[in-house]
Amino acid sequence: MKRRIGSQIMASILVNSIYAMINYPVILINTLLAPLAILAVVTFASRGTLLPVAAVGALIMNMVSSGTSLQQDLSHLKNDMRLQDMIVSSPTSSLVYVVGMAISEIVYSIPTLAFLIILNVLFVKTTALGAFIIFLDMATIFTFSISLGFFLSTFTSDIIQSWGFSGILSPLLTTIPPVYYPISYIPLPYRYLAYLSPTTYASEIAQSQTGFYSPGAIGFAVSWIVLLSVTIVLTYLALKRSRWREN
Amino acid sequence: MKIRTESLSKTYDKKNQALRELSLDLNLNGIFSIIGRNGAGKTTLIRILSTELMPTSGKGFINDLDVVEKAEVVRQEIAIVPQEARPLPWLTPLQTVSSYLMWRGYSYREAKEKGKEALRELGLEGKEGEKSRKLSGGQKRKLMVATVISSEAPVVFLDEPTTGLDYLSRKELWQLLSKMKKDRSIILTTHYLEEAEILGDQIMILDQGKLVDIGGIDHLRSKVKLPYVLKVHSGNFKIEDDEVQVQPVSEKETFVYGSASKIYGLVPYLLTNKMKFTVEEASLSDIFEQYLGNEEEGGNDEKEDW
Numbered sequence: 229m230k231r232r233i234g235s236q237i238m239a240s241i242l243v244n245s246i247y248a249m250i251n252y253p254v255i256l257i258n259t260l261l262a263p264l265a266i267l268a269v270v271t272f273a274s275r276g277t278l279l280p281v282a283a284v285g286a287l288i289m290n291m292v293s294s295g296t297s298l299q300q301d302l303s304h305l306k307n308d309m310r311l312q313d314m315i316v317s318s319p320t321s322s323l324v325y326v327v328g329m330a331i332s333e334i335v336y337s338i339p340t341l342a343f344l345i346i347l348n349v350l351f352v353k354t355t356a357l358g359a360f361i362i363f364l365d366m367a368t369i370f371t372f373s374i375s376l377g378f379f380l381s382t383f384t385s386d387i388i389q390s391w392g393f394s395g396i397l398s399p400l401l402t403t404i405p406p407v408y409y410p411i412s413y414i415p416l417p418y419r420y421l422a423y424l425s426p427t428t429y430a431s432e433i434a435q436s437q438t439g440f441y442s443p444g445a446i447g448f449a450v451s452w453i454v455l456l457s458v459t460i461v462l463t464y465l466a467l468k469r470s471r472w473r474e475n
Numbered sequence: 476m477k478i479r480t481e482s483l484s485k486t487y488d489k490k491n492q493a494l495r496e497l498s499l500d501l502n503l504n505g506i507f508s509i510i511g512r513n514g515a516g517k518t519t520l521i522r523i524l525s526t527e528l529m530p531t532s533g534k535g536f537i538n539d540l541d542v543v544e545k546a547e548v549v550r551q552e553i554a555i556v557p558q559e560a561r562p563l564p565w566l567t568p569l570q571t572v573s574s575y576l577m578w579r580g581y582s583y584r585e586a587k588e589k590g591k592e593a594l595r596e597l598g599l600e601g602k603e604g605e606k607s608r609k610l611s612g613g614q615k616r617k618l619m620v621a622t623v624i625s626s627e628a629p630v631v632f633l634d635e636p637t638t639g640l641d642y643l644s645r646k647e648l649w650q651l652l653s654k655m656k657k658d659r660s661i662i663l664t665t666h667y668l669e670e671a672e673i674l675g676d677q678i679m680i681l682d683q684g685k686l687v688d689i690g691g692i693d694h695l696r697s698k699v700k701l702p703y704v705l706k707v708h709s710g711n712f713k714i715e716d717d718e719v720q721v722q723p724v725s726e727k728e729t730f731v732y733g734s735a736s737k738i739y740g741l742v743p744y745l746l747t748n749k750m751k752f753t754v755e756e757a758s759l760s761d762i763f764e765q766y767l768g769n770e771e772e773g774g775n776d777e778k779e780d781w
Contacts, residue, residue, distance in 0.1 A: 232580045232581070232582060235577040235578075235580055235581060235582055235583065235586070236577065236578050236580060238577055238583065239574045239575075239577035239578045240578075242570070242574055242577070243563065243566065243570075243574045247565065247566050247570050247574075248565050251565045251566070251567075251606060252565055305563075308561075309560065309561055309562075309563055310557040310558070310559055310560035310561070311560070311563065313522075313527050313555065313557040313560070314554075314555060314556070314557065314560065314575065314622075314623075315578055316526065316527050317525040317526055317527055317550055317553055317554065317555045317632075318550055318554065318575075318578050318579050318626075319547070319550050319551050319578075319579055319580055320578045320579070321547075325578075473526065473527060473528065473529060473546070474522070474527060474528045474529065475528075475529050
């Protein structure tokens with residue numbers, strides 16, 4: 229049997245997003261609600277002044293949510309359905325499985341992404357280069373969150389534990405850090421704590437392209453270095469240290 | 476199909492030994508049943524052979540391919556339905572089977588065609604568009620079997636495929652498996668000894684991670700001291716003889732185990748006293764009890780259920 233990687237990736241996308249959306253359309257609303265709820269609160273509370281920051285922040289949250297959703301989905305498929313055991317024993321490799329599942333999370337959030345992209349085009353003022361930098365920023369934070377999600381999912385033994393992980397990650401990576409608002413809004417002693425979260429660096433990069441934050445050339449470079457380093461380390465851990473085949 | 480293990484061992488958490496230096500060299504055709512008490516190492520063995528689990532030491536081979544070093548090649552040849560595997564409730568049976576086939580490398584179109592064929596073969600036609608959560612327990616199990624059978628993998632592992640099913644559903648699945656063994660080797664673990672006996676062309680008894688015996692039912696029967704059973708339809712039947720074992724089963728029935736000569740030797744007495752009885756060869760349950768009945772129960776229940 230010839231191994232078709234395209235089919236293997238497509239299988240993950242079909243199972244984890246397309247079939248789920250076709251068979252249960254109500255979940256489309258679910259994906260929209262989380263980023264839009266915070267976006268609305270921040271926009272109303274700031275009387276509209278933070279709408280551009282929140283619009284970019286909602287994109288970051290969407291990317292991070294893909295990782296936490298992936299963690300939950302993989303954990304559910306592995307522990308409750310035993311699907312992952314069947315995949316481990318099949319010609320699909322862990323990398324191909326995760327790439328498929330990661331794309332499925334993007335497909336799953338297409339309605340949200342489409343809405344947020346329109347919002348960004350309408351309200352966020354940036355240059356073509358700025359838009360490209362924001363795109364690279366989103367791609368990096370997506371890779372970070374997907375790697376984190378896969379890595380954690382292989383260590384979970386049941387869905388409750390998995391909820392525990394995502395319950396911790398979501399606020400720590402998206403709600404508390406300055407994703408929906410500029411970091412300058414955080415008083416100084418606490419600002420350092422924000423730098424513990426990789427999403428702070430992703431936000432700084434995005435906000436620097438929208439005029440809401442000016443980190444300077446060094447600050448901009450440091451943000452990239454930290455974000456890329458964390459992403460590379462996590463991707464390495466996900467590829468090499470996650471438990472695909474049980475020990 | 477060949478299965479070979481060399482001193483295969485598995486220890487969980489540095490203390491629970493699920494497999495202990497298991498060495499096998501088997502040529503398999505048809506269905507191979509693995510039986511044993513909870514914690515005997517059945518699931519651990521097939522999880523290692525199906526490349527899901529790493530052994531602690533020793534080696535395992537399928538068709539001379541090392542399941543650790545040549546896992547990628549082995550995975551082309553095998554398919555497994557793990558213990559407690561269930562169809563995803565939001566998928567239809569056709570989506571379930573075809574997605575699995577796509578993970579095995581089939582194109583979308585091929586997967587759909589083969590999926591329909593497998594569902595028809597397993598008597599699930601007409602259900603292909605329904606959500607899996609609406610299927611009965613028996614249909615869900617059949618669907619899982621259809622999923623791996625459709626892959627045309629020459630070696631299929633089924634870990635307790637009929638657990639929780641009613642007798643008639645189990646029987647239906649037995650018929651399907653008997654039909655399917657013609658084209659592939661099936662390695663099956665089960666707690667239903669009747670199932671192991673009916674389906675198994677070869678049967679392996681494991682206990683506490685060690686091989687107890689292996690062979691066809693006649694071979695296993697030939698190895699026990701009491702290969703025949705006399706079922707007397709009376710709860711009060713008594714006999715003084717050290718070479719037979721009398722076991723009152725209920726108020727209505729007593730079982731007497733012994734050799735053929737001992738058991739048939741009792742027949743004239745029963746006929747004279749107009750007692751109702753039947754004489755049978757010992758079933759796998761009887762044989763299993765004789766092999767393991769007097770040993771202390773042990774093993775790693777927790778890990779076996781994994």
